[in-house]
Amino acid sequence: MYILFAVVSLTALGLALGFMLGAAARYFKVEDNPLVDEIEKMMPGSQCGQCGFPGCRPAAEALVAGKASATLCPPGGKALAEQLANKLSLEIDLAGVEDQAPMVARVSEATCIGCTRCFKVCPTDAIVGAPKQIHAVIADACIACGKCVEVCPTECLRMQPVKTTLRNWRWAKPQPAPAGA
C-alpha cells in the first residue's frame, strides 16, 4: 500500500514538473538570437578585422557562440571587453587585458605623398585630403584600426597614443592597501 503511494506521488510529481518545464520552454522561448544584434551594436563597427574575424558581425556571432573571448576586440579595449563579458555573463580576467592606451593615427607631413590610399581604406572616413595633397586625420573619428598604416606606401602614417590633456586626464586607481586589504 505504502509503495503504491510512493509510486503514485512520485509519478504525479514527475509529470507535473515535466509539464511545467515543457510549458516554460514554450513560453520563454528566445527567438533567434537578438543577442548577436545587440553585441554587434556594441562593437566599434569598423569591420577592421583585427580580431581575426571578417567583420564585427561575424565576431559578434562567434562571441555569442562562445567561440571567441570577450577580449577579442583591440580597438574596443578594456571597456568593451568588460561590457561584453557583462552582457554574455562571461568570466574574464581583465587584469590580463593589456589596457592599451587609446591610439590615434597621425600623418607625418614630411613624407605624405598624397596617394589617397589611406583614406580609401579608412572605415570611418577619418582621413581627409585630396590627391597629391597632404592628408590629415580627424582624431575624433579615428578608431585606431591601423588599416591606413598597412597601406601607406611611405610609412608616413603612424599610430600614436592619444595625448593626455587636462580634458581627458583621469584619476588613476588608488594604490591597493597592503596585502590582505
Next chain:
Amino acid sequence: MVVPDIGALWRRRSKIRGGVHPEPRKESTADKPIVANFPLPERLYLPLQQHLGQPAEPVVRAGDKVLKGQLLAASRGAVSASVHASTSGTVAAIEDYPAPHPSGLPTATIVLEPDGDDRWVEEGAEIDPFGLTPDEICARVDRAGIVGLGGAAFPSALKLNLGWRSRIRTLILNGGECEPYLTCDDRLMRERAAEIIEGVRIMLHGLQCPTALIAIEDNKPEAYAAMRGAAKNHGRIEVVQVPSLYPMGWEKNLVTHLTGKEVPAGGRPTDVGVLLHNVATAYAVQQAVRYGRPLISRVVTVSGEAVESPRNVETPFGTLLSELLAFCGHRPERTARYVMGGPMMGDVLPHVQVPVVKRTSGILALTPEEVQATDARPCIRCGRCVSACPVGLLPLEMMTRIRAGQFDAAVSFGLRDCISCSSCSYVCPSRIPLVHYFKYASGELMARQEAQQKTERTNRLAEEKRRRLERAKQAAAQRKAQTAASEHAS
C-alpha cells in the same frame, strides 16, 4: 527703516546630516590683515581656462602692449569667462604652461611681462549700480570675467542670469568657509564688509530678488559682527550664523539648513528658488558693477606649517604660487605637500611653479607632521564614513565595489551623488582613500561614456561609408548595364 524679518517666518532650520569637525587651524592667518602690497612678479601666467566650461579665446598676440584690466581673452560659448591683464605690460607669449592641477599637465596660457607701471586701461566713471537693469548688471559682471570664487569657478554672470530668469526668492551668500586653514573670506568680510554688502544689494537688484541671507559659520564672530554692522540698514539682507561643521559650505547644505528645502538630485538650488554666491564673488561684483573693474586679483590664504609668516595676500592672477609662497617665508625643505585650496577638497599639486587662478582660495605648504601620511589598511566596516557622509551614501560599500571593478553597482549605491567632500576619508580609521576611489570611478565612467559616444559616432560613419560604397557600386553596375544595352542596341 524697519522691515519685519520675513525670512524667519517661513524658514525652518533643518538639521544637517553627517559632517565632520576637522581641526580649524585658522588661527595663524585669521587675525592678520590682508596684505595688499604684494610686489609684482617678473612674469604672470594667465591660463585661458580658469573657469568651468569653454576656454576663453585670446584677443591679443605675443608682443602686444596691454594695460591693467585690458581684455586678453574673451569668453567663448555659453559657459565661459573672460581673462584680463592683471597689470600693464607686454604679452610675451601665448603658449602651453603647467596648470594648477593635480596632473601638472600644461594648458594654453598667456604669458605677461609686467612693465612695472601698473597702469589701468582707463578708469571707467563710477556709476550708480541701482540705475541699471538686470541685463546690464549681468553684462557688466560678464565683461569683468567674474567666476564663483568659492572654488567651483562657475561663471557668475551666467548664474545671475539663470537666477533672474527662474525668479529666485532667496539669495544666499556663502560665508561658510568650512575648510580648515582658509581665512580669505573671513578676512574679506572683516575688512571689506561694506563693499560686500553693496555687492549683495547689486545682486539682489540684478536678480529682482526680495531677500538675501548671508551665512557665516559661528567660529567667525568678528566677520559676523562686521557684516551685521554693514547690513543693519538694509532690511532685505540678513546675516545669520550657521554651525561650524564641515561641509557647511556645500551649497545644498546651506540651502537645506537655511530654507528647509531640499534640492532634488541632479538639480540646482535655483530649482527651489534659491541662488548661492560666495561672499568674495559679491565683492568682485561690486567692484565690477560700480567701478567697472574686471576680476584681476583675489585674496589668497597662504598657510601651513612650512610657511613662516602665514597670511592672506591680495594676489594678481598669474602670479606663480612659488613666488607667493616665497613672499610669505616658505621653507621648501620642510614641505611634504602643496595644496591649492583647503586640505579637505583642495588639489594636491606636484609642484608650485603654477599660477594663481580665479579659483585659488589658498595655497598650503604642509609639513610631514601635518599631513601624517600613512598607508591604507583593510576596511573594518566601522561605518564612520556612513555617519560622516553629508549626502547619505554608503562610502564603504561603494569603495568595495569600485575596487572589484563593479562601477555600475557603485553607481547604484549613489556614486553620482558624491560631492567629493572627503568627509569619509577624513574619519576613516584605516585611512582608506575613499574619495580617491570615487574620483577614479567617476573619471572611469566618464571615459567609458565618451568611448561609447565615440563608438556610436564611428559606427554611424562606418555605416555611411559602407552605404556610399554600395551606392557607387550599384551606380557603376547600372552604367555598365546601360552601356552594354546601348552597345547592344547599336
Next chain:
Amino acid sequence: MSKVYLPVAPLTHADNPVQAIMAQVVLALVPATGFGLFLFGWPAVYLFSITILSAVLFEAVCLKLAGKPASLFLCDGSALLTGWLLALSLPPWAPWWIGVTGAGLAIVVGKQVYGGIGQNLFNPAMLARVALLVSYPLEMTTWVQPAPIFSEHAPGLLQALGITFGGGGIDGFSGATFIGHVKTELSQGRTLEQSFASGQFGLAEAWLGWVPGSLGETSALLVAAGGVWLLRKGIITWHIPVSLLATVAVLATVLRLIDGDRYFGPLWHLGSGGVMLAAFFIATDYVTSPGSPKGQLIFGTGCGLLIFVIRTWGGFPEGVGFAVLLMNALTPVIDYYVRPRIYGRDHKGRPLKLPEGKE
C-alpha cells in the same frame, strides 16, 4: 614604476586609528573582565590568559602563512579583542583545550580563512562559542558557583592548575545558570514559581553578577557600564544595543503578561546570560553588522528577537551566539537593501520632485 602615486585630498585626518578603537573596546571590557576573574578565581585567570595568548598566536601564524606583515596587523589588536571576547563567553573553569580550540576556531576558521580583518562574515568569537557549544556540550555548560579569588573555598594557584590543565576537581563547585535552571525545571513540568523556589536566584545578584555563568558575562551592570562608556566615546552607536535590548525587553514583558507561570520578566532576561555583552560588544562588531543606522536597527531587533526565541523555546538555554551568527548571515542582505536616503532623492533613490507652483 611608471605611475607616480598622486596623493589625494583630504590631507588632514581624524586621529582615530584602528588600534585606538580596539584599545578602547578592550578598556571598556576591563571592569566586567576584572570582576569575572575575581569571582571565579585562578582557573578563570588561566583560561582567560591561555585563550587570548592562543588567539594572538594563531593570528600570527595565519598572517605568516598568508605572507602579510605580521607586525603591522598584530598591532591593530583585533586578535586580542577576539580572544578576549571569546574568553568572556566561556565557562570560567573550562579546561585549557577549550580555550585553545576556541581561539583557533575564532581566528582561523572565523576570520583568517575569509581573508583577515574586515573580511569575515561571522563574528569570530561567536562562531567559536557556538562551535564549541555544539561540539563539547558538557564542558561548555558546566558552570561553577562564584568562588572569589583568595576566598576560603576558592582553589589556590596549584589547585587551579589542576582544574584548568588537569581536568578535575570541579564537582564541589558546580552550579547552574539561571536560564539553564529555569529551562530544565520548566521542561520537567514545574512552574516558574517552583523553579525560582528550588534555585535560590536573586535579581540583584543576577545584575551584579554574583551567579554562575560565563567568565565575563555574569555582571550585566559592569558590562553595560563599559558599553555606555563606548557609546559616549562614539566608538559604537546606540542603534544596535538599544534595539536589541528593547526587543528582548518588550517580548519578555508581553509574554510575562500573557503567561506569568511560564515566562520570566524583562529584568531577568536583561540581567542574565550574555545578552548585555552581546548588545554592547558582540552584535556591535563593525565587521559583521550593517553599516547604515537603519540597517543596524533591523540587525539589533533581529538579534533580540532570535535571542528571546531561542532562550524561550529553543533547545539551548542561551541563544546569544546563535542569534548573532544568524543575523551576521543576513548582514550583507540588509546592507544591500537598507540604505540611507540620499540627499535630493526619495527613499527609492528617485530624484525629488520639483515643488510645483510653490516657490
